[in-house]
Amino acid sequence: MIALVDGNNFYVSCERVFDPRLEGRPVGVLSNNDGCVVARSQELKALGVAMGAPLHLLPPGIRRQAVLLSSNYALYGDMSRRVNLVLAEFSPDVEFYSIDESFVGLEGFPEHELEAHCRRLRETVRRWTGIPVGVGVAPTRVLAKVANHLAKREPAFEGVCLLDADGPVTRRVLERWPVTELWGVARRSGERLALMGIDTAWQLREANPQWVRSRFSVVMERLVWELRGRASITLDDMDAPRQRILVSRSFGRLTGEFRDLQEAVRQHMGRAGEKLRRQGSLARAVQVFVRTNPFQTSEPQYRNAVVVALPGPSADNRVLLEAAGRGLAAIYRKGYRYQKCGVMLLDLVDSQCHQLSLLEGSGQAVERDRSQRLMATLDRLNRDMGRDTVRFGLPRKDNAWALRCQRRTPRYTTHWQELMRVRTG
DNA sequence: TCTGGGGTCCTAGGACCC
DNA sequence: TCTGGGGTCCTAGGACCC
Numbered sequence A: 001m002i003a004l005v006d007g008n009n010f011y012v013s014c015e016r017v018f019d020p021r022l023e024g025r026p027v028g029v030l031s032n033n034d035g036c037v038v039a040r041s042q043e044l045k046a047l048g049v050a051m052g053a054p055l056h057l058l059p060p061g062i063r064r065q066a067v068l069l070s071s072n073y074a075l076y077g078d079m080s081r082r083v084n085l086v087l088a089e090f091s092p093d094v095e096f097y098s099i100d101e102s103f104v105g106l107e108g109f110p111e112h113e114l115e116a117h118c119r120r121l122r123e124t125v126r127r128w129t130g131i132p133v134g135v136g137v138a139p140t141r142v143l144a145k146v147a148n149h150l151a152k153r154e155p156a157f158e159g160v161c162l163l164d165a166d167g168p169v170t171r172r173v174l175e176r177w178p179v180t181e182l183w184g185v186a187r188r189s190g191e192r193l194a195l196m197g198i199d200t201a202w203q204l205r206e207a208n209p210q211w212v213r214s215r216f217s218v219v220m221e222r223l224v225w226e227l228r229g230r231a232s233i234t235l236d237d238m239d240a241p242r243q244r245i246l247v248s249r250s251f252g253r254l255t256g257e258f259r260d261l262q263e264a265v266r267q268h269m270g271r272a273g274e275k276l277r278r279q280g281s282l283a284r285a286v287q288v289f290v291r292t293n294p295f296q297t298s299e300p301q302y303r304n305a306v307v308v309a310l311p312g313p314s315a316d317n318r319v320l321l322e323a324a325g326r327g328l329a330a331i332y333r334k335g336y337r338y339q340k341c342g343v344m345l346l347d348l349v350d351s352q353c354h355q356l357s358l359l360e361g362s363g364q365a366v367e368r369d370r371s372q373r374l375m376a377t378l379d380r381l382n383r384d385m386g387r388d389t390v391r392f393g394l395p396r397k398d399n400a401w402a403l404r405c406q407r408r409t410p411r412y413t414t415h416w417q418e419l420m421r422v423r424t425g
Numbered sequence B, C: 001t002c003t004g005g006g007g008t009c010c011t012a013g014g015a016c017c018c
Helices: A010-018 A042-046 A060-065 A073-087 A111-129 A141-153 A168-175 A187-195 A201-206 A209-215 A218-228 A258-278 A317-331 A362-385 A416-424
Strands: A002-007 A027-030 A037-040 A067-070 A094-098 A101-105 A133-138 A160-162 A245-255 A281-292 A303-314 A338-346
Touching: A002 A010, A002 A073, A002 A111, A002 A141, A010 A027, A010 A037, A010 A073, A027 A042, A037 A042, A073 A094, A073 A101, A073 A111, A111 A133, A111 A160, A133 A141, A141 A160, A141 A168, A141 A218, A168 A201, A201 A218, A209 A218, A245 A258, A245 A281, A258 A281, A258 A317, A258 A338, A258 A362, A281 A317, A303 A317, A317 A338, A317 A362
Parallel strands: A027 A067, A133 A160
Antiparallel strands: A002 A101, A002 A133, A027 A037, A094 A101, A245 A338, A281 A303, A281 A338
């Protein structure tokens, strides 16, 4: 059996741990740039605010009533780490899946002790971190997801729900479960399934797997098996190095100036290089992309991307920045107001396994060594002294691309000064 | 004035080869 | 009027997740 442990309204719960006044009130956490609502307390959901609702489209009444906070990822990331440390006390097999959910393997636990074990887990997480979680237990991940939803939705379960593969309860649940509420079925597949008369999870479970595969894909076929209780989805090892690294941001305000894009691309590439080195990889190519605001249909639209191959695998900011600069120059067009840009590092290889070129002379080996030491120093300074202590080129004041985030709470658990600010008011 | 960011996997289709 | 077959590799784009 496998348990899915998922923080209730995770970002909101993190905020509430440090500001109990938020308890019982409609609270929302906003995306970057204070753009959309990405986490909602029960009270805010009850007011009809949808996941992803744009802030500027919320009715004024709701904006007055609700507490809407900028996102504070330093806080959420740290709280997530703490929750996972508690989970590790309850099973040797914890798979971090996302910032607010983890799968916990329960292989070998006696069936009759499972529920009590999960209740203890849930209470301990609450007591040690302050975060309320729901626990769904089932033979497969897809069923564990269903169980987890039930655990949170139906008060009778008190936060812990076990589902088997074949019992009458499971059947009744799946018969009423809209297929689009399954993990892995969203709007597009939902529409196609509906055309074929499949509306509920039970109908999908009863469909012929080969037929499903031929009409959809191997992904949907796996879903059928998972619903039948045969585990068919394995997670990627979340510790494994990423296959590509993306850094992008929307701008605080639209801009047509090349200079703004240049600064933003430089900033993003600096961050991407940091991530690249942290996971011990080298990139062989970089991509740069820009776009106007697709929602402003009255404005001229433009989006473009370009891939620039690097002379050789590299993790040196100087090389990455040079390539990104060339890429940007190639796709920038005058006369548009840009809303977003970003960079992607592609074709990553492990820096240890990277085969040295047979043609490399000793001069190049020396240069590679210098580059590695320079980057290591850069990363160390930025880690120890704070982000952006050292970087390539300084952004101008009041640049158009700087993020808006006017409602961020203090980083209670990772910055002493900000914790003091709370205590002293 | 204001609509997030960072990932993965899969498939179709084109280029190319013999 | 007739115009092969089979394979690989790569990329773009769709779909989905949180």
